[in-house]
Amino acid sequence: MKPHNTIREGDNVLLYLDNKRKYLVKIEKGKILHTHKGFIKLEDLIGCVFGSKIESSLGFPFYALNPTVRDYISKISRPTQIIYPKDMGLILILSGVGPGSRVVEAGTGSGALTGFLAFHVRPDGCVYSYEIREEFIEKAKRNLERMMLLDYVEIKNADITKGIDEKNVDAVILDMASPWLVVPHAYEALKGGGSFVSFSPTIEQVIKTVETLKEHNFVYIETFECLIRRIRVERGKTRPETRMIGHTGYITSARKVIE
Amino acid sequence: MKPHNTIREGDNVLLYLDNKRKYLVKIEKGKILHTHKGFIKLEDLIGCVFGSKIESSLGFPFYALNPTVRDYISKISRPTQIIYPKDMGLILILSGVGPGSRVVEAGTGSGALTGFLAFHVRPDGCVYSYEIREEFIEKAKRNLERMMLLDYVEIKNADITKGIDEKNVDAVILDMASPWLVVPHAYEALKGGGSFVSFSPTIEQVIKTVETLKEHNFVYIETFECLIRRIRVERGKTRPETRMIGHTGYITSARKVIE
Amino acid sequence: MKPHNTIREGDNVLLYLDNKRKYLVKIEKGKILHTHKGFIKLEDLIGCVFGSKIESSLGFPFYALNPTVRDYISKISRPTQIIYPKDMGLILILSGVGPGSRVVEAGTGSGALTGFLAFHVRPDGCVYSYEIREEFIEKAKRNLERMMLLDYVEIKNADITKGIDEKNVDAVILDMASPWLVVPHAYEALKGGGSFVSFSPTIEQVIKTVETLKEHNFVYIETFECLIRRIRVERGKTRPETRMIGHTGYITSARKVIE
């Protein structure tokens, strides 16, 4: 994911037109990106440095950026995906996950949260990602491969509510319908002091999960919601955007202790 | 910062009593932690696994957790510190910083944001942290040393509004009074496509910074504010907390392009 | 606006199907409401009590409610309208306007805020509403007539930035592009201790208005923003709605004093 400075064949590039129009493309010879503002021959970018301007056939300026993990996540198609970048940042800091962490995660879904975690456990950590729905696994793998993060992930087609294979992991991170069913297994899988983090859209999920955590020797239990507002900044016209996302989900975190 | 599983002399431990009372201590022979709920001989923890319960002299249960980067940040005394963990998570994801990133940061202050970034660029990235006020530097170094992150940081007693020594860095991250003065230097220091992120409490700082970014070949300019609410979860009494932090600062991000 | 209990010809009725589909109609003989769920002959409602159920031609249940001032406001077409009910409630309480108040207001626009104020100054107060754009005045009058509130309003086709005719009024309430230009006139028009309230979408408008208020013997100057979140309540699925309005405008209030 860390690009060299010069664009090469096979690189992923984010072609930026404006804040609403950004195209994630793979540089291949002969490939053309068609947009409402004209087309771009992607091979023309080979040898340019990242950040370079390229004009479309209609003369509009596009910029060739190296995609960040956030750019990838925004572009991953997400039938099941409801975690936003704002939530991922909070999950990361609440879980304490960083380079070298061994993390169990479920469900994989399209791999957005998986990729985010994988990016941050590099180079010697690992994400064990559980997904019961077989149809998601191929898609998630393709997404992770595109992000060059598949090496840091082990996707498991298994039901995490039945058990977790790993032991002594640093964190268990859940984005699934019934996180409370995983609490006893998370306790078994975590090292002493390890982190449990769960993301849930409804308050009833949160209540059940918190109650189950209290029954299973977890402490430092906290629940948050995170609201993010985009500000339109322009001298004389500065104001928050009219519309915002009012809710994605609640984030609950806890730490395993030993009685 | 990645603990072994067993507590050893010299380790940092977060002694957790409840969500409001958590004590960050260094395990030393003969040292005693005094609290309103009795005292604890820290050497008694040596050889215990992290997560273990220890009773105070008055019989209250404390838990010996391995501190996460968030726990350290919360405990660092902060005369100048106004960035909250919620903002740090967002700064990380907007900047694209991760393992291996080379980051320029200013000002160092007490080292909270520095430590957070250092934690996430490990093991082969680096944070170059600028601080003009000499009196902060020793304190920041002590805090980073305590977090075992000083190896990933180069603190520089210099005025970043006068220039940045580094070239080809992945990100420039600012928490200082006049970020717009740094924009031209950030442009010079960043690699093509590199990220600029600035945290500012007032809207006038944001307006000046965004205007300066537009004048200096930055694109993908966005400004956010992040609100976090703590939820009190208890069956029959579930509700958001009465009081919350209503504002810390605005976060502006942008990417360098080459005309 | 206070209905008798029985629906009569000429009454306004809110035909409620569900929270998203509500139809504001005037009961007339021979008139038919066509909806995607079938049609309703409005004269069939004559003689029914308010709150009655009526089935559409396709058998769907509609309820005949007496429209509240909020229902009218939501249905008034609003090319210029950006004040939401949440803001109107706050404007009312900050201004101290109530039955008997004499209020100057600008601009009239489609008459939504005018109608709200008129409703609350009844029966012996008055709203003097200034509107410079002639094309809005007829529309506003029609809306106020429909709400049966035109008797409590005097609409003036005049530029309030040039002056206010009234003296000794209880409040001046502004929803217009340049409220700071009205501050000196508001001072002249208000009685001692009278309230100034202004609604503005951008922060620059707020800054200019607050500065002008400070220069013109206003005190008790406050600025607020009000966020409202809709909660979806359903056992097992309770959560805030995904989308919300993130910003409508800032509300600034102040009181005239005499040096």
Added chain:
Amino acid sequence: MKPHNTIREGDNVLLYLDNKRKYLVKIEKGKILHTHKGFIKLEDLIGCVFGSKIESSLGFPFYALNPTVRDYISKISRPTQIIYPKDMGLILILSGVGPGSRVVEAGTGSGALTGFLAFHVRPDGCVYSYEIREEFIEKAKRNLERMMLLDYVEIKNADITKGIDEKNVDAVILDMASPWLVVPHAYEALKGGGSFVSFSPTIEQVIKTVETLKEHNFVYIETFECLIRRIRVERGKTRPETRMIGHTGYITSARKVIE
């Protein structure tokens, strides 16, 4: 509550020093207000117009404002009071209450919401306020008398969960622990199409109340929460206040229909 323009003996006056220091006093001969900024002889205000400046014995300027209903509410001591002005404005607009409305309300508590409603139903409406706890009733009466609103209120020392005496009322407005127990009685008391509004701090109260409303022929059921942020406006330093109230309560509204 509508003052004449000149201050007379017996008038209530809000002595304003700054946004944090405001004193609600009754003008009496011989009475003195003592503050940290010196004292003020209240009789000196007799004959001054509202809005006048008066200097304290130490030379600090105070301003004699006519208190608005909001000023009274903020000053009413409130052991049980958790509704904020922001919520009152929303309750008013959701309920459709205005001049002439007949409203049932519970519990009275210290009379803050009662007074707010009474202010807005003047001059020919009425608030029937139920309070089971006898010890609150005298206090509420004194507060309402001070606001000159007692004539518009009938306080009843009765348990509203046992029944409501009134019939054909326009609205039932509840701020009490078990609003769902009142739903069947509210249905009996309300006219067709009448409004039910309930304010509750916890989400479990909301869920029970909404379920009960659905079982009792109420429609147009909505739940909101309202967040208000205070903005500090000062050129070059403009920003939301650091601290805010994160939660007071949820507001649920509904309309009675007839099957």
